[in-house]
Amino acid sequence: MQLPGPPPTLEDVAVRAGVSRATVSRVINNQPRVSPETTAAVLAAAAELGYTPNAAARSLVTRRTGAVAVVLSEPENMIFDDPFFAAVVRTSFRELARHNQQMLLLLAHRAEQAERVGHFLRTGHVDGVLMFSPHRGDPLPELARELPLPVVFGGRPWLAEDGDSLHIVDADNHGGAELATRHLLARGRGNTVTITGPMDHRAAVDRLEGWRSATDSDRTATELRSAAGDFTRAGGERAMTELLARVPDLDGVFAASDHMAVGALAALRKAGREVPRDVSVVSFDDHPAIAASALPALTAVRQDPVGMVAEMVTNLHALLDGEDLAPSCRILPSTLTERASA
Amino acid sequence: MQLPGPPPTLEDVAVRAGVSRATVSRVINNQPRVSPETTAAVLAAAAELGYTPNAAARSLVTRRTGAVAVVLSEPENMIFDDPFFAAVVRTSFRELARHNQQMLLLLAHRAEQAERVGHFLRTGHVDGVLMFSPHRGDPLPELARELPLPVVFGGRPWLAEDGDSLHIVDADNHGGAELATRHLLARGRGNTVTITGPMDHRAAVDRLEGWRSATDSDRTATELRSAAGDFTRAGGERAMTELLARVPDLDGVFAASDHMAVGALAALRKAGREVPRDVSVVSFDDHPAIAASALPALTAVRQDPVGMVAEMVTNLHALLDGEDLAPSCRILPSTLTERASA
Numbered sequence: 001m002q003l004p005g006p007p008p009t010l011e012d013v014a015v016r017a018g019v020s021r022a023t024v025s026r027v028i029n030n031q032p033r034v035s036p037e038t039t040a041a042v043l044a045a046a047a048e049l050g051y052t053p054n055a056a057a058r059s060l061v062t063r064r065t066g067a068v069a070v071v072l073s074e075p076e077n078m079i080f081d082d083p084f085f086a087a088v089v090r091t092s093f094r095e096l097a098r099h100n101q102q103m104l105l106l107l108a109h110r111a112e113q114a115e116r117v118g119h120f121l122r123t124g125h126v127d128g129v130l131m132f133s134p135h136r137g138d139p140l141p142e143l144a145r146e147l148p149l150p151v152v153f154g155g156r157p158w159l160a161e162d163g164d165s166l167h168i169v170d171a172d173n174h175g176g177a178e179l180a181t182r183h184l185l186a187r188g189r190g191n192t193v194t195i196t197g198p199m200d201h202r203a204a205v206d207r208l209e210g211w212r213s214a215t216d217s218d219r220t221a222t223e224l225r226s227a228a229g230d231f232t233r234a235g236g237e238r239a240m241t242e243l244l245a246r247v248p249d250l251d252g253v254f255a256a257s258d259h260m261a262v263g264a265l266a267a268l269r270k271a272g273r274e275v276p277r278d279v280s281v282v283s284f285d286d287h288p289a290i291a292a293s294a295l296p297a298l299t300a301v302r303q304d305p306v307g308m309v310a311e312m313v314t315n316l317h318a319l320l321d322g323e324d325l326a327p328s329c330r331i332l333p334s335t336l337t338e339r340a341s342a
Numbered sequence: 343m344q345l346p347g348p349p350p351t352l353e354d355v356a357v358r359a360g361v362s363r364a365t366v367s368r369v370i371n372n373q374p375r376v377s378p379e380t381t382a383a384v385l386a387a388a389a390e391l392g393y394t395p396n397a398a399a400r401s402l403v404t405r406r407t408g409a410v411a412v413v414l415s416e417p418e419n420m421i422f423d424d425p426f427f428a429a430v431v432r433t434s435f436r437e438l439a440r441h442n443q444q445m446l447l448l449l450a451h452r453a454e455q456a457e458r459v460g461h462f463l464r465t466g467h468v469d470g471v472l473m474f475s476p477h478r479g480d481p482l483p484e485l486a487r488e489l490p491l492p493v494v495f496g497g498r499p500w501l502a503e504d505g506d507s508l509h510i511v512d513a514d515n516h517g518g519a520e521l522a523t524r525h526l527l528a529r530g531r532g533n534t535v536t537i538t539g540p541m542d543h544r545a546a547v548d549r550l551e552g553w554r555s556a557t558d559s560d561r562t563a564t565e566l567r568s569a570a571g572d573f574t575r576a577g578g579e580r581a582m583t584e585l586l587a588r589v590p591d592l593d594g595v596f597a598a599s600d601h602m603a604v605g606a607l608a609a610l611r612k613a614g615r616e617v618p619r620d621v622s623v624v625s626f627d628d629h630p631a632i633a634a635s636a637l638p639a640l641t642a643v644r645q646d647p648v649g650m651v652a653e654m655v656t657n658l659h660a661l662l663d664g665e666d667l668a669p670s671c672r673i674l675p676s677t678l679t680e681r682a683s684a
Contacts, residue, residue, distance in 0.1 A: 065465070065467070066462065067462055076432050076435045077432065079431075080422065080428040086422040089421075090422065093418045094418065097455060100454075100458065102459060102462050103449065104446045104447070105448075105449075106446060107435050116408065116442065116443075117444060119408065119444075120407070120408065120409055120444050123407070125467040
């Protein structure tokens with residue numbers, strides 16, 4: 001029982017356990033030359049006194065490092081240019097810090113980097129992993145499967161189809177894209193096109209499928225009416241220009257990210273098309289600093305990276321606490337924020 | 343000697359060392375129950391064949407983890423809002439990856455976070471540390487001193503005055519601010535003010551001192567003619583508005599960051615002062631996406647986070663390679679980029 005008053009010291013633990021201060025220190029720092037009996041006595045005394053000197057002692061008891069890896073498998077420029085990842089990193093840091101865990105942010109994009117990350121994760125430096133690996137061909141999800149650690153994925157990796165053994169939290173990319181496209185259709189925009197993310201990106205494919213499903217487009221129509229941006233503003237502008245050439249009478253655009261939608265608005269302006277009078281635009285993300293301040297403000301499907309990460313951290317802690325959490329892919333619902341652009 | 347042909351396999355090493363495949367694997371994965379003689383034979387065979395299966399084997403030979411911590415002691419929002427830190431993280435990642443090292447990004451701002459970071463760094467998870475700790479009262483530099491690891495600081499921590507035992511690479515904040523202010527004076531702007539960063543920030547203090555030195559301002563003049571922003575655009579706008587009230591006939595502004603200078607331009611516009619006709623503005627950073635695209639484009643002292651990090655990584659590797667590198671504070675020179683604002 002922990003008594004009121006000043007917190008117990010290392011000396012108090014030594015007295016209670018009947019050993020020297022140096023022995024307590026050796027136990028706490030996990031050094032050799034302490035018998036199992038003495039170790040047990042010191043830990044018992046520390047527990048009785050409520051002595052938690054630092055993370056070292058805690059990790060000795062719990063066999064934990066206190067660190068959780070957040071792995072982002074994206075080119076390093078994307079991590080700073082894309083507000084989704086900024087939100088992911090901030091939220092991971094805050095949520096883990098609330099649990100007194102140290103976030104280690106690891107970036108990995110190319111295969112040799114994945115190998116290095118895999119090695120680091122395998123060799124006892126972290127208690128668990130939050131992994132964001134959206135790209136096809138990324139070896140990380142396969143590596144993650146073999147880790148003797150809890151891993152929770154943010155967004156489905158390409159592997160998830162093969163097996164249902166993963167813990168995943170994903171946005172409703174398919175449903176959100178359907179919602180966006182139906183919003184265009186309901187406003188009489190029957191001639192829509194879509195600007196997609198890169199086709200090696202899982203969420204980009206899901207959003208394209210959502211648009212296809214809502215527009216009932218076959219393969220030929222999809223090829224004509226879709227163009228790939230790369231989740232950037234410049235990519236969105238290029239794709240919009242291309243689509244205007246291919247489908248001159250288009251009246252609605254579903255852009256699979258806010259950044260690409262802003263680029264599309266620029267291309268439409270240059271082409272003399274007024275939004276929303278001539279063309280309605282709906283985007284995906286609804287990032288406060290982008291969608292609301294675009295001109296015109298963007299009607300957007302709301303993606304919630306904060307909620308996604310909070311859910312991931314909750315699942316990770318359940319796994320770390322030894323709960324029998326069945327693998328699952330939890331899909332967070334999508335909502336639409338209506339603004340001027342559609 | 344490594345022969346031409348396919349790279350040697352784990353089997354090749356086993357054959358050469360005269361042991362089983364499982365034994366080679368145990369050695370490589372640093373597992374128990376292998377005699378020192380067998381371990382030596384396996385490592386010798388691996389070296390002869392040029393077999394480097396993965397970082398595990400390398401770290402077994404070098405006793406390294408292959409990971410380097412990049413510690414940023416800033417509020418987590420600053421890391422994404424301030425282009426300096428984005429450049430630091432990107433460059434650290436790239437430079438370390440070139441050396442096949444894994445960057446671990448650790449954020450720490452408040453004292454309890456510093457303790458957690460200190461614990462992680464002390465407990466054998468990394469080979470070295472690149473540390474950015476600019477704020478007064480941050481316990482991290484003191485913790486870093488006691489680490490049994492090479493640590494290189496980006497920017498002087500507050501501690502450095504007490505002792506010269508640290509490895510530091512810093513921008514010439516004092517000299518750069520002098521350069522900026524002299525540029526204003528040389529253009530006949532004799533009535534200058536300065537917008538500073540937060541006064542618990544080392545670089546902010548150095549830049550204020552540079553302005554003081556160039557303007558030969560005493561304490562009273564400095565109090566009248568300086569206002570603290572917080573390195574943000576909004577902070578710069580507030581500080582500029584305050585300074586316009588205090589020094590209505592000001593004709594020159596040295597803003598200690600690009601973001602604050604952009605805020606100052608907005609405040610000057612609202613006050614009906616034209617830049618550079620009525621007031622000249624010089625900023626610090628010269629970030630390509632900010633200084634050059636401001637209206638008018640900003641004359642700015644160039645800060646080079648890429649060069650700073652490259653120098654830090656070079657120093658860190660010298661220390662890791664056991665070179666007898668004397669502690670030093672290397673100051674990178676400042677240059678001025680002239681544009682329309684002054």
